[in-house]
Amino acid sequence: MTIRNLQLPSEIIAKLGVPQIEDIVEKLPINPQNSWARLAGVRNVNDLTTIALHHDAYPKANTTKYTDFQLASNMAIDHINNTKYDATGEGGIPYHIWIRNGRIYQTNDILDRTYGVSGQNGYTVHICVSGEYYKTDVLTDADSKALCAAILMVKSVLPNFQAIKAHKELNPTDCPGYDYKKIIADVLTIENQLEYAKSEEHAKAVAFQIANQILYLANLLNSADTSDGNRIWSREMLLQLQPFMKERGLL
Ligand SMILES: [Zn+2]
CATH class of the missing domain: 3.40.80.10 (Peptidoglycan recognition protein-like)
Known part of the structure; x- marks a missing residue:
C-alpha cells in the first residue's frame, strides 16, 4: 500500500x-x-x-x-x-x-x-x-x-x-x-464553513428534485401523447399533495 x-x-x-x-x-x-x-x-x-x-x-x-x-x-x-x-x-x-x-x-x-x-x-x-x-x-x-x-x-x-x-x-x-495556533484555528473555521456549504448544497439539491418531480407529473398530465393510465396516475400523485399544501397555505 x-x-x-x-x-x-x-x-x-x-x-x-x-x-x-x-x-x-x-x-x-x-x-x-x-x-x-x-x-x-x-x-x-x-x-x-x-x-x-x-x-x-x-x-x-x-x-x-x-x-x-x-x-x-x-x-x-x-x-x-x-x-x-x-x-x-x-x-x-x-x-x-x-x-x-x-x-x-x-x-x-x-x-x-x-x-x-x-x-x-x-x-x-x-x-x-x-x-x-x-x-x-x-x-x-x-x-x-x-x-x-x-x-x-x-x-x-x-x-x-x-x-x-x-x-x-x-x-x-x-x-x-x-503562528501555528492561528493555522490550526483557520483549519477549524474552513472545515466548519465547508460542512455548512455541503449541507446547504444538499438541501438545495433535494428541493430541486422535488420541484422537478412535480413538473414531470404536471407535464405527464398535460401531454397529448400520454396514455389514460399515466394521466390518471400523475393526477392522483399530484392530488395527494393537496392536504399538505392546503395546511401550509400553499393552495
Ligand atoms: Zn520541524
Missing part, C-alpha cells in the same frame, strides 16, 4: 484558491543506498494519528535564486549527505508535504517513516512550509492557505487522525516559527 498523488477536492481548491497538489516524489533525489522505507520503515495508515507542522529553516533571502524544485532537490541532497543518524545518510527530504510560493508538493509517500521529529516518527505526517519563520521570514497569505489545504487533505486520508501539532510541541525546537 502507498499513499501517493494526494489530490485536493474541488471544493477546497475553490474555497482557498490554491493550486492542485503536485506529487514530485519520483523526481526528487533519493539516497541510492537507503530510501526512507529501507532506512526507517513503512508505517500502517491506522497508526498515523498526528500532523506535525514544520518550516524548513532555510531563510528566504538565501533561496530566492532557486526554483521550488531546485530548492527541494538541494534539501534532499543535504539530508542524503547527513550521516548523523546513519552512516549511509538519510533517505532524502524528510517532509511528506512541502509548500513554497503558495504551491503544495507531495515529497514522500505518506506511509514512509521519515526523520521529521526525533523519536516521534511512527505516528506523524510531516508538513513543511519553506522559510525560516522564527527570526527572519513572515508566512505569506498564499503559503498559509496552501498549508491549510494540505492539512485538510492529509487529515482526510488518516482514519485515526487525532491532532495537529507544531514540531516544537513534540520536541524542543524553534520549528515552525510561524
Whole structure:
C-alpha cells in the first residue's frame, strides 16, 4: 500500500484558491543506498494519528535564486549527505508535504517513516512550509492557505487522525516559527464553513428534485401523447399533495 498523488477536492481548491497538489516524489533525489522505507520503515495508515507542522529553516533571502524544485532537490541532497543518524545518510527530504510560493508538493509517500521529529516518527505526517519563520521570514497569505489545504487533505486520508501539532510541541525546537495556533484555528473555521456549504448544497439539491418531480407529473398530465393510465396516475400523485399544501397555505 502507498499513499501517493494526494489530490485536493474541488471544493477546497475553490474555497482557498490554491493550486492542485503536485506529487514530485519520483523526481526528487533519493539516497541510492537507503530510501526512507529501507532506512526507517513503512508505517500502517491506522497508526498515523498526528500532523506535525514544520518550516524548513532555510531563510528566504538565501533561496530566492532557486526554483521550488531546485530548492527541494538541494534539501534532499543535504539530508542524503547527513550521516548523523546513519552512516549511509538519510533517505532524502524528510517532509511528506512541502509548500513554497503558495504551491503544495507531495515529497514522500505518506506511509514512509521519515526523520521529521526525533523519536516521534511512527505516528506523524510531516508538513513543511519553506522559510525560516522564527527570526527572519513572515508566512505569506498564499503559503498559509496552501498549508491549510494540505492539512485538510492529509487529515482526510488518516482514519485515526487525532491532532495537529507544531514540531516544537513534540520536541524542543524553534520549528515552525510561524503562528501555528492561528493555522490550526483557520483549519477549524474552513472545515466548519465547508460542512455548512455541503449541507446547504444538499438541501438545495433535494428541493430541486422535488420541484422537478412535480413538473414531470404536471407535464405527464398535460401531454397529448400520454396514455389514460399515466394521466390518471400523475393526477392522483399530484392530488395527494393537496392536504399538505392546503395546511401550509400553499393552495
Ligand atoms: Zn520541524
